[in-house]
Amino acid sequence: MSRLEICFNELKAKGQKALVPFVTAGDPSGSFTLSCMHAMVKAGANVIELGVPFSDPMADGQVIQRASERALDAGMTLVGVLNIVKSFRKTDQKTPIVLMGYLNPIEFMGYEAFASEAEIAGVDGVLTVDIPPEESKELTQAYKAHGIAPIFLLSPTSTVERIKKVANVAEGYIYYVSLKGVTGSANLELSEINEKVSIIKQHTNIPVAIGFGVKTADIASDIAKIGDAVVVGSALINCITDHDGTSKAEQAVFDLLNSMRLAMDANATK
């Protein structure tokens, strides 16, 4: 069984939902990211999403765009992200790691080379924002051959036909984008999210994670009632930038995540 499957099974047995933090690797430095990953696990994170910085992040809002720019300016690359994962795995073999980014850096490395390197580094899943299932056959085959889960997005505009297409190829979990817009956008409509996630659940057995717009412990708790996992990204990056990537930043990330963890677990015991 894969790390992702074990993780979700264990949570299910405990009646808990997964807390999935996202940070951009290398913002503001690779060493900060590595240290922050361990802190996030201590705060109660179950899966870590690492953003691979790219110059043209079309689906991201201001916060993650700027994080990408800072990481690239600091010299972060796809190889650098894999090295962070390798270092993380020296002391943590349990927490699943998912890389999230855009296709071009992977195209340049080559699908097979990337999948193979990612497997060696200890990556569990890859979500490539700008490759829908229609274009992903070759890439998905490379991932599956190396035990890496291809993770796909679904959105409020996805029709049942599209949900089926994604359910056919996705492994690990499906990432439901909770709103029309880019990462870090405005308000969430819980009833709409609930309705759509119920439809998705009719077509897949793998977990459904929900993200885009999760900013506070209260929202995390509400979202955890609907999905199997809650993804939080821009709010964490704001913690990092507010404290210029210092040890205070790590503490701020820890505090926000930990408050989400507690709020989500309060659901489970209610």
Place this chain on the structure above:
Amino acid sequence: MNDSEKQAAIEDYNLPDDTGHFGPYGGVFVAESLMESIEELNNAYKKYMQDPLFLKELDADLQNYVGRPSPVYHAERLSVENGGAQIYLKREDLNHTGAHKINNTIGQALLAKRMGKTRIIAETGAGQHGVATATVAARLGLECVVYMGAEDIQRQAPNVYRMKLLGAEVVSVTSGSQTLKDALNEAMRDWVTNIDTTYYIIGTVAGPHPYPAMVRDFQTIIGREGRQQMLDKTGHLPDALVACVGGGSNAIGLFYPFIGDKSVDIYGVEAAGLGIETGQHSAPLAAGRPGVLHGNRTYIMADDNGSIIETHSISAGLDYPGVGPEHSWLKDIGRANYVGIKDDEALDAFHTLTMVEGIIPALESSHAVAYALKLAKTMDKDQTILVNLSGRGDKDIFTIAKLEGIEL
């Protein structure tokens, strides 16, 4: 590809395929949030391009509003002074708003209206596509927002003011390199956020399918007219076609109707900036490699890690790190030749055409003129070259005056 594979690809040229691919290029590389809208657009595009009423309205607008057909002009004095082949200019600069861009914006705006969209967004580099979009939005009574890189807003102030006069909101984009590619990113973000009401008019043959095919189809009027006009004027097809290539919409508009005409050589001219060897250029076909940017697979300019690098051209309209995917395929199969013209060569051609023919070309189009002048010298004087004069240069006089140390 070997020669017989290339030959076969040219013989039965009918692209893109059903999934929007030109060989390995093109396709739909966007986030899931856009997939349904792109499908909706694709269906509308397929439906209305077969609809006689839609085509009739488009034709009427092209004739009465844009001023088509644009003439083909024999630049006799230029041809004699230069020596070699006869140079003919397809005068897209004479269109309403001063460039070929309106051929596409009028088509897409009519499509947007048929689709029930009330808001139009666009990206722009030099501002020509922004102006052409703001123009048709004003005419059709649609709300219009144009995204433009902060640096380009500085370089192209007159066009920014034109767009505002036309009622458009111009949004300054300060992310990334603050140029065309970043404006495109920002327009995509707007589209995904306002998807129910909004139609995104992409200005070139890039973006996800169906844009490269659709924009081409709206621009092929250039080549269809030009082909017939050359037959009428000279009794035969031109020996060569020349057009500048940024994203490549004016070029594909000219080239496409000639792809099956083996006797016609095709030249796309990229901006070689300060020289390919300096790295300061906008020539992905000459110096880039295949990758994925802005929704399609095509030749792009990126570093070894896959991040897009900043480009340079004296002409804002050519300052783009990608190129339409069909050009990538035409390069690979050898049907079109892609060449480079440097900033200073384009400037020389700008002055030459202005002085010798009394036509002030856009800096973009000056790249095509510059290459045509070189090419003509290698040909006989009874041979012909058809150059796409894709835009007029009024917008560029401030840039040129500044370069020459003149204050206006």
